[in-house]
Amino acid sequence: MSAISNSEASPIRVAVVGGGIAGITLAIALAQASTTKSMSVHLYEAAPHFTETGAGIGMFRRPWQVMKRLNLGEEIKTVANIPDDEDSLNLAFRMSKSDEPRSTQEFDMFIPFGNITMHRVEFQNALAHHLEHEAITTHFGKRLLEYTLEANGGILLHFRDGSTEQYDVLIGADGIHSATRQSMIQLAINDAQAAGNTDLVKDLSRPGIKDPVWSGSVAYRSLIPSDKLRELNPNHATLTAPVNYMGKDKHIIAFPVSLGKSVNFVGFVSQPEMEGTVWEGKTVVQRTHEDVAKAYEGWEEEVEQLVKLIDSPSMWAINTLKALPIASHGPVAIIGDAAHAMTPNQGSGAGQAIEDAYVLAALLTHPSVTRDSIPRALKIYEKIRLPHGNDVQRRSRENGKLYEFAADERFPHLSTVSTTTAGATATDTSETDVRGIDANRLVKEIGEAAVENWKWAWTTDVETDKMEAIRMLEEGEEA
Known part of the structure; x- marks a missing residue:
């Protein structure tokens, strides 16, 4: 001593x-x-x-x-x-409702400096x-x-x-x-x-x-080689910017790291009713490609392309204080x-x-x-x-709940959002949820609310x- x-x-x-x-x-x-x-x-x-x-x-x-x-x-x-130019507006996140085969609803979050990823x-x-x-x-x-x-x-x-x-x-x-x-x-x-x-x-x-206590969410994590993703889709959005693929009780965040050499994949799956409980078992465990594919089955094409390249993901229990x-x-x-x-x-x-x-x-x-x-x-x-x-x-x-369409006092109608839009068919061109929710309005509302939650990050010092x-x-x- x-x-x-x-x-x-x-x-x-x-x-x-x-x-x-x-x-x-x-x-x-x-x-x-x-x-x-x-x-x-x-x-x-x-x-x-x-x-x-x-x-x-x-x-x-x-x-x-x-x-x-x-x-x-x-x-x-x-x-x-x-x-x-650190004061210029840069794309910090692109958000879309993605838990369906076709996704055309997007919200681009442009902010001063943006969001650098590494x-x-x-x-x-x-x-x-x-x-x-x-x-x-x-x-x-x-x-x-x-x-x-x-x-x-x-x-x-x-x-x-x-x-x-x-x-x-x-x-x-x-x-x-x-x-x-x-x-x-x-x-x-x-x-x-x-x-x-x-x-x-x-x-x-x-x-x-x-x-700590459990947030109710787990996250599948994996690094995807950018060159392999580029072979599948040279215009894949995650090659150049962070993307938030949103769905009911699930969402995916993916963005480039290592100066663009890889894409970081984090796929969340939530049980909101379990928030605040104690996670039982190991915090990090290995999972299979099939586990991730099953979790996001039926999601849009860009998600399918990401999931296709995931080999041996790990699954993390997201604990918080x-x-x-x-x-x-x-x-x-x-x-x-x-x-x-x-x-x-x-x-x-x-x-x-x-x-x-x-x-x-x-x-x-x-x-x-x-x-x-x-x-x-x-x-x-x-x-x-x-x-x-x-x-x-x-x-x-709060942002995490918005991304997974959890209702609150601001957005009570989120409780009626189904897991798919357009009648759950890839050929239907309607942009209205089967329960009457307009998907474009939904994504815009969530995007704008997330920006308000985030403004402190670039408006204060x-x-x-x-x-x-x-x-x-x-x-x-x-x-």
Whole structure:
């Protein structure tokens, strides 16, 4: 175990647990400010090397601006196609009702900057080059089990290999199954019970706070070689832009990655009535081509072409968290999926992790922050970032329901949408659902509602959040 010094002259020791996008971005952001503040950053990754799950990742203008401010833009350009004019309107998504043999109803979502897509591992590797910094020490094969708080104010990390380390600050970037969050929530419950705060105890004890719950959806994932798809259809829409193929209780998101070398396929199948339950069994399992073909049987031609090229897909249970009431406790905070794991229906999970890291790093590296004031700085981070992360989490869930024609107070008629239009026949040229729903109007309504849910991603700037956090810190405002 490494001893910790209480001297303010010694570097503040920061442990970042989790070597995914959230943890790497935070370590880089902290290290870049280490020239003005004495800080030692230790990044812990459970795997023997950096690894990421899933294949595709999308990025809107807000997180892209963070990448540039952290001087990471050039690296991202090596793995993604960045628009020459970042303010111009670009196609972010094409939406269509696709659960029928013929689909002519489309909605194109053009937004400033658009939605750049890339392979998650390539993106992570591009970031990892910046970890070779004297202020950062990276540790592999170190899985956190729990942490405890010491009498001297330090945080004692307990790892699976039996080792322990002590730090001034702990940031959990360890994903949806975060050990940091589990320890933090339990310690917060203990303190709330001791203080007689029964409301907070009840809030912290809700399902989906300490441990994740199932969204009711599974996702079939696969990478499709672009050259093979081009042979089937040289004009396939997913070769150049993200496409959302929508259907009742199912939808598919597909988009180019690896600078167009592959197409990332994610096919969702949902049981809405199972939302909030606990998924039983392995989170990720291998499936067959036949499983995917059966799930999307009778869908439009472009879907058939994608499915034809899927060889050995994996099936993922999409677990989420409920809106957390806290994201920090004492000298500990959580970021990214550890704080607000969400469905992927806004393509914003990674972006929120990047934004969390950016704001948190600005606070921790502020010249006024000392060991004694770290908990206050973390509470300011929580006040600024947690409501936004929870809001994006909510909007992502709403978008997913829209894509699968789930009715809500805005669109009660979605409950009458059948799984096919045009009388379920490929030869019928009618564009009216058998229950009277006009498919063109349906897709337009869903598209416009999704855009409204998404506008924060290009009409606001996380720099505003950062400056408000710094103002609160400098003016002594309580979080």
